[in-house]
Amino acid sequence: MMSEANSRPPWGLLPKDAVELLRAKYWNNTKSLKGLLIGNKEFPIKVPLKPPKGNAALNNISHFQEFVDSWKSICEQAQYESKQVNVRWDTVTFRSLSEQRLPAYLIIPDISSLARMLGDxxxxxxxxxxxxxxxxxxxxxxxxxxxxxxxxxxxxxxxxxxxxxxxxxxxxxxxxxxxxxxxxxxxxxxxxxxxxxxxxxxxxxxxxxxxxxxxxxxxxxxxxxxxxxxxxxxxxxxxxDCRDKPKDWLLVRPLCKNSADSFGGLPLLRMSSETLLDFELPAKNILVIENEQSCLSLDNIPDTITVSGGGKNVSWMRADWLTNKRVGYWGDIDSEGLCILSDVRSRLSTVIPLMMDSETVEAFRDRMVNEPESVTREPVALTDRERMLFRMLRNGDYGNTRLEQERLPMDFVYEKVRLWAGCGVLEL
Known part of the structure; x- marks a missing residue:
């Protein structure tokens, strides 16, 4: 069986149809509603009620009667309740039905009339x-x-x-x-x-x-x-002239007693990027680490403070005070990690990458996994060897495409970090 909507002819818009059209087009459409309220969209709104033409009424006389009677009822009810519904009626002469007065347009003069038509x-x-x-x-x-x-x-x-x-x-x-x-x-x-x-x-x-x-x-x-x-x-x-609240808290961790004493003995603290732009950390060696967990795995590195957890947020590394420090960067070896390294070097040309080279990949390639989304655009501030590594990772030359920093063994990490910090190798 055909549904009521499908069996209904294309002419003769009923009151309930007009209401739903107005609600969808003007009331539930935020842009249109605001335009009507402000005056960017002008009243009156005219809704064509589509009266029948030719022999259409005779072909569906029941719908024709419902169409005329429903709009008469709407007007009579509005008059009884002392409310105004503006319906323009036209006189139409049909060969088979003689002269008829038919609803032609529903006219909405203002926002109050629109709301009234839609309901309580x-x-x-x-x-x-x-x-x-x-x-x-x-x-x-x-x-x-x-x-x-x-x-x-x-x-x-x-x-x-x-x-x-x-x-x-x-x-x-x-x-x-x-x-x-x-x-x-x-x-x-x-x-x-x-x-x-x-x-x-x-x-x-x-x-x-x-x-x-x-x-x-x-x-x-x-x-x-x-x-x-x-x-x-x-x-x-x-x-x-207000400062917004900090949104990019970074984990700052001193890795030796002297550095911790400079912070009143605090082993960990949070600082925003904005703070780090102007606040010089009290250590010669500043190690920036992509992941907080990798930062927490380190200890007993003289004259060293780590900053971690920023991920792609390296904007603070343009700070002038960093030029007087030995600054290292350690992140994942994948396309995204090398992009972050490129961003770091764009801000601080003297940065020293740690454990982000092809030798590290070759040594631990059996621990690699696939990077969920590979960066396709080549970073601009990589060295020739780093750029080659980026291409090989992106092309899948190592099988998998990511070596996460957490997968490196701690003896290897300590050796590389201590050599960078200029303090030799620590026996574990």
Missing amino acids: AEEQQLSDWQSRIAYIFDSLSIEFVKRTDHSIRSTYERELFSALVVNLETLSDFSDADAELLVKLIPQLHKGMGRGCYLRALPVIFVDTKFIEKNLRFIESVTAAVIDCSVVEMGLLNWL
Whole structure:
């Protein structure tokens, strides 16, 4: 049997079909909905109801009757409830059915009519949005409009309304308390007020800084609308002169007592890349290790501090203080590991690679595995021998394509690290 949808003729759009079309095209389509609210998309919306032509009505008289009766019922119910549904009716003369008045277009004049047509849930949603926007708009207008002359007031109001609508998803999740925090916060903000502190230390009253952090993009949009349009280009953190919280913590581990004493005896600590750009580590030898576990396997290397766990994050290695150190880099021998080595050398030309050569691969090729994804673009800052190794790994000349640093035996690792650090070989 054919389904109802498949058996229905292509003419005669029923009210339920029109509602679903409006919901999909305008309400559930975020871009279209915001455009309607802001005014980028214009009302009225005209939905063609596709009345039948020629003998089509006679060929499916039951659908024809349902089509006409359902729209009559919609109009009568709206009139009874003192609500407006704009349906344009046209008079059509059929040879077999004589003259008929048929629904031709559903006309939606404004956003309230659209919500009303869609149902109670959409009406309530629109009411909530309007109430929240009105509260924020009025509260900030009282604060800022009194500071501005009439010539720029309309621009300010338009930009603020647009900012609120653009952030409709965030606004929908706001509680009354959140809205109050927003209107208390915005008037306190001014350029450079952070003075280089972290965002959580921003000197504001009444408002908690977690609220600012959670709603950073929304606050940025509103601040740009009512205070300074350059906020969008600069970003709110830069405009406030705030430092973002560190996201790239690296494991710093002294490998001898003297180095540990320089940190108050701490055996391990975390530092961000930003910190390491300016903070000189108190040891002659700085060993950068891709993997934290490999770092934890080392000990008793004089005048040496390791930095590990950064993976591809080697941006801090452009630090000026590293030029006065003996710096080594140890990572996996695979295409990605050699790419990271290339990035390191691009920042610090004096870096010394450890255990990332063809001799190490040949010695332990039986411990190799396959690299999940091989880098295809050849790194630019490799030596000729490193570049040859990269090509051989990428071509599968060793069978497998990765020798992980954790698979190297500790006696071999200690020998290489201590020779690099200039302290000879330690008997294990």
